[in-house]
Amino acid sequence: MREVYLDNAATTYPKPEAVYAALERFAREVGGNPGRGGHARSLEAGREVLRARDAVARLLRVGDPSRVIFTKNATEALNVAIQGVMRGGGHAVITSLEHNSVWRPLEAMARSGAITYSIVECGKDGALEPSAVRAAITPETRLIACVHASNVTGGLLPVEDIAEIADERRIAFLLDAAQTAGRKELHPEAMGVHYLAFSGHKELFGPQGTGVLYIASGWEVEPLSYGGTGSLSESSSQPEFLPDRYESGTLNAFGLAGLRAGVEFVLEAGVENIRGHEEELTLRMLEGLDRMKGITVYGPRDWERRVGIVSFNLAGLTSSEVASRLDDAYGIRVRSGLHCSPLAHRTIGTLESGVVRAGLSYLNTAEDVDLLLEALGAMLSSV
Ligand SMILES: Cc1ncc(COP(=O)(O)O)c(C=O)c1O
Structure with a gap:
């Protein structure tokens, strides 16, 4: 049985060969702690981290790579921004499509009485009216946080309009790009995004344990954690300069070596080509699902408003029954x-x-999509 991996929205598998090679090289041949010593292995580990930072800065077209901060995942990046901006209290605005990594930190702060927040409702198809964001703003609003593409519907939100609204009011704008980094052009400076958070282990093909937070100039906040940075060690204060201000403790240099290779793979393939490939596969999947009776598909249909995540349910079966049958009987991994x-x-x-979610990556093929459609067809005829 040929395995079909369609859980790329959770984490991509497989990774490009260059990623495995970079991980192996770091583990076997580098091995030092970056920025923590003057010896050859530490220096080479530091250069690996710099190369990773430069690669991400090129992807984001950010002029100053030190604004690219490495975190352990998107969740940590989102928490630095959310807790940093809301530290002094105030009001935040989010959408009704946010992941728990945005909702829970705000809810925790709200429960402790430190802040308030509003949720702007999106339509049943996931569409968001930018004017609803404007209407939710109060004189106390300090943060607007918004997902770029929903990890449930695959739908894109009108983030350019929201950035404009945030800019008009000088409100911090945080974009959760966990599902768009690597599969959609993402240029925070041109987009007016003040904080951009994403995972390294999804469409950027890095290993787990890697994430990124970009902070625009003038929007620095207090860090979440303090400690050793390998710089200004004589001082009891955290360095003010980036990225050290936000990178306390030993970095995941091993993972970042892999992330560098993943980002370079994306840059070489070209984000627009990746998007084009995913368009082809997504439309093939949507058309196939539409031909079957007993399947409900969620999210927008128009490619311009979505990414390669397709969610659906089968009549007569729960989403977990569908996923486990696909896994056990067909070797198809979905969530x-x-x-x-x-x-x-x-x-x-x-x-x-819940829903059954098929998350595509650049490394999926039309055959993967056809195997999923065949398996669903067989399951429907036996319900
Ligand atoms: C939209 C969105 N935001 C945030 C996250 C959190 O990412 P991570 O697990 O890398 O922290 C995810 C993960 O699936 C996501 O889809």
Whole structure:
């Protein structure tokens, strides 16, 4: 049985060969702690981290690579921005498609009485009216946080309009690009994004344990953690300069060596080509699903408003039954349930059922899509 991996929205598998090679090279041939010593292995580890930072800065077209901060995942990056901006209190605005990595930190701060926040409701198809964001702003609003593409519907949000609204009011704008980094052009300076957070292990093909936070000039906040940075060690204060201000403790240099190779793979393939490939596969999947009776597909249909994540349910089966049958009987890996995004499921009406989610990557093929469609066809005829 040929395995079909379609859980790329959780984490990509497989990775490009260059990523495995970079990980092996670091583990076997480098091995030092970056920025922590003057010896050859430490210096080479430091150069690996610099190369990773430069690669991400090129991807984002950010002039100053020190604004690229490495974190352990998107969640940590989002928390630095959210807790940093909201530290002194105030009001935040989010959408009803946010992941728990945005919702939970705000909810925790709100429960402790430190802040308030509003959730702007999106339509059942995941569409967001930018004027609803403007209407939710109060004189106390300090942060607007918004997902770029929903990890449940695959739908893109009108982030350029939201950035404009944030800019008009001088409100911090945080973009959760966990599902768009590597598969959609992402240029925070041109887009007016003040904080950009994403994972390294999804469409950038890095290993798990890698994430990025970009902070625009003038929007620096207090860090979440303090400690050794390998710089200004004589001082009891955290360095003010970036990236050290936000990178306390030993970095995941091993993972970052892999992330560098993943980002270079994306740059070489070209983000627009990656998007074109995913368009082809996504439309093939959507058309195939549309031909079957008994399947409900969620999210927008128009490619301009989506990325390569397709969510659906089969009549007569729960989403977890579908996912485990696909896994056991067909070797097809998808994810069922709520995908850490109960707000999004409430929005599209699937909080009870969850959905089956097929997440594509650049390394999937048309044959992968056809094998999924065949398996679903066989399952439907036996329900
Ligand atoms: C939209 C969105 N935001 C945030 C995250 C959190 O990413 P990580 O698990 O890398 O922290 C995810 C992960 O699936 C996501 O899809």
